[in-house]
Amino acid sequence: MEVGVSLDRALEIATQLTIETTSEVVPLGGAAGRILFNDLASKVDDPRFDNSAMDGWAVREADCQETGAILRIVGTSQAGSEEVPTVGEGEACSIMTGAPLPEGSDAIVMVEDSTTKNGSVAINGPARPGYIRRRGENLLEGNVALNSGDLLTPAAISLAATMGHGDVSVVRKPRIAVIGVGDELTPPGEPLSEGAIYESNTFGISSLVEKMGGFPQRFDIIRDSIDNLRDALNEASESCDAIITSGGVSMGKWDIVRRIMEEEGDVRFWRIMMRPGAPPIFGSWNGKPIFGLPGNPVSSHVVFTVLVAPWMSKSMGSDEASGPRLANRVRVLMEEPLKGAPGKLCMRRISIRQEGDVMVGSTRTHQGSGNIHSMVAHNALSLLPPDTDCDKGETIDALWLC
Numbered sequence: 001m002e003v004g005v006s007l008d009r010a011l012e013i014a015t016q017l018t019i020e021t022t023s024e025v026v027p028l029g030g031a032a033g034r035i036l037f038n039d040l041a042s043k044v045d046d047p048r049f050d051n052s053a054m055d056g057w058a059v060r061e062a063d064c065q066e067t068g069a070i071l072r073i074v075g076t077s078q079a080g081s082e083e084v085p086t087v088g089e090g091e092a093c094s095i096m097t098g099a100p101l102p103e104g105s106d107a108i109v110m111v112e113d114s115t116t117k118n119g120s121v122a123i124n125g126p127a128r129p130g131y132i133r134r135r136g137e138n139l140l141e142g143n144v145a146l147n148s149g150d151l152l153t154p155a156a157i158s159l160a161a162t163m164g165h166g167d168v169s170v171v172r173k174p175r176i177a178v179i180g181v182g183d184e185l186t187p188p189g190e191p192l193s194e195g196a197i198y199e200s201n202t203f204g205i206s207s208l209v210e211k212m213g214g215f216p217q218r219f220d221i222i223r224d225s226i227d228n229l230r231d232a233l234n235e236a237s238e239s240c241d242a243i244i245t246s247g248g249v250s251m252g253k254w255d256i257v258r259r260i261m262e263e264e265g266d267v268r269f270w271r272i273m274m275r276p277g278a279p280p281i282f283g284s285w286n287g288k289p290i291f292g293l294p295g296n297p298v299s300s301h302v303v304f305t306v307l308v309a310p311w312m313s314k315s316m317g318s319d320e321a322s323g324p325r326l327a328n329r330v331r332v333l334m335e336e337p338l339k340g341a342p343g344k345l346c347m348r349r350i351s352i353r354q355e356g357d358v359m360v361g362s363t364r365t366h367q368g369s370g371n372i373h374s375m376v377a378h379n380a381l382s383l384l385p386p387d388t389d390c391d392k393g394e395t396i397d398a399l400w401l402c
């Protein structure tokens with residue numbers, strides 16, 4: 001077990017123990033937000049045939065050198081046309097956007113640049129070969145345009161359809177157990193007894209799991225009892241691909257997640273040199289990866305964002321560039337000073353906004369790691385290296401939460 005690792009090292013250790021992903025085939029209409037399991041090659045050329053980018057006239061460029069040239073209309077090519085007239089010298093064919101280019105024509109005149117009269121058309125503007133969309137100029141049949149591990153964004157879904165795929169093979173959603181641990185925790189909506197608080201982390205963490213493309217399985221709250229926790233972990237390791245707990249990982253007497261992991265599990269690391277969120281523990285339980293996240297709501301959210309999310313991405317055969325992610329790295333000009341943390345990467349909640357050419361950052365609420373409102377009132381996290389404060393007007397790295 002390594003104790004007190006950097007975030008990079010924590011990621012390195014965690015990604016040595018990933019989930020084994022399998023695939024399932026789903027209809028394209030239900031595949032948005034999923035991760036591709038296989039590369040996707042186009043089944044067709046895109047465009048499939050030379051066609052017009054404009055509503056107008058398919059002409060011979062040479063016939064339109066002079067403004068006002070009069071051409072004889074030979075017919076119409078509309079989208080979906082199977083029979084298209086041929087354009088000879090001195091002739092024009094009416095053409096709609098996306099319609100096949102008539103043989104003999106080599107340029108398009110926009111309808112706005114023409115007037116028609118008695119079966120002829122007067123050309124009052126330029127005839128442009130550039131208004132022709134050439135067969136295969138976007139993609140050729142067989143070209144791989146989407147790769148295994150790619151997130152199926154709305155644009156990717158559209159591209160998969162363009163390439164002719166009605167079904168796609170995607171990564172089966174990993175099932176992740178989410179377990180809240182603590183005597184004081186009460187489900188929201190129920191009456192609170194003295195000293196009790198509403199349990200919030202399993203709701204937040206489950207939403208994060210979903211956002212990352214996983215399938216969360218929220219367990220009932222576990223009291224601070226080693227026996228109950230053991231039963232829950234055993235059940236979770238049977239029914240799920242990985243386990244996330246919250247609470248019970250610090251130095252306290254009741255920090256039973258840490259205790260059970262040390263006594264009965266396989267711990268790979270404990271504590272990360274970051275603030276908030278220093279106490280996470282990681283290892284395996286019955287062979288399944290387990291993340292013991294801190295109980296403080298901000299801490300568990302932040303640790304999920306910077307550790308569990310990239311781990312899930314990697315587990316699903318993806319990465320932060322092409323797969324699901326919870327944050328993007330940006331540079332931010334701070335309009336107020338920020339205090340760093342001794343020996344720890346410091347992730348303060350900041351609010352960023354675009355001002356002209358720069359992203360400007362400020363803080364709004366109390367920063368305590370128990371204050372989940374600070375994660376809602378802000379939209380980013382500072383990335384202050386260990387032992388580094390930030391002065392007003394300094395530019396720092398930050399994670400813009402998505």
Ligand code: AMP
Binds near residue numbers: 181247250294370
């Ligand atoms: P712990 O890590 O168990 O020492 O908890 C640290 C702090 O987080 C304490 O104030 C707990 O009451 C709080 N906490 C622990 N688990 C949760 C939870 N699931 N939802 C909300 N707060 C929690």
Ligand code: MG
Binds near residue numbers: 182183248295
């Ligand atoms: Mg506790």
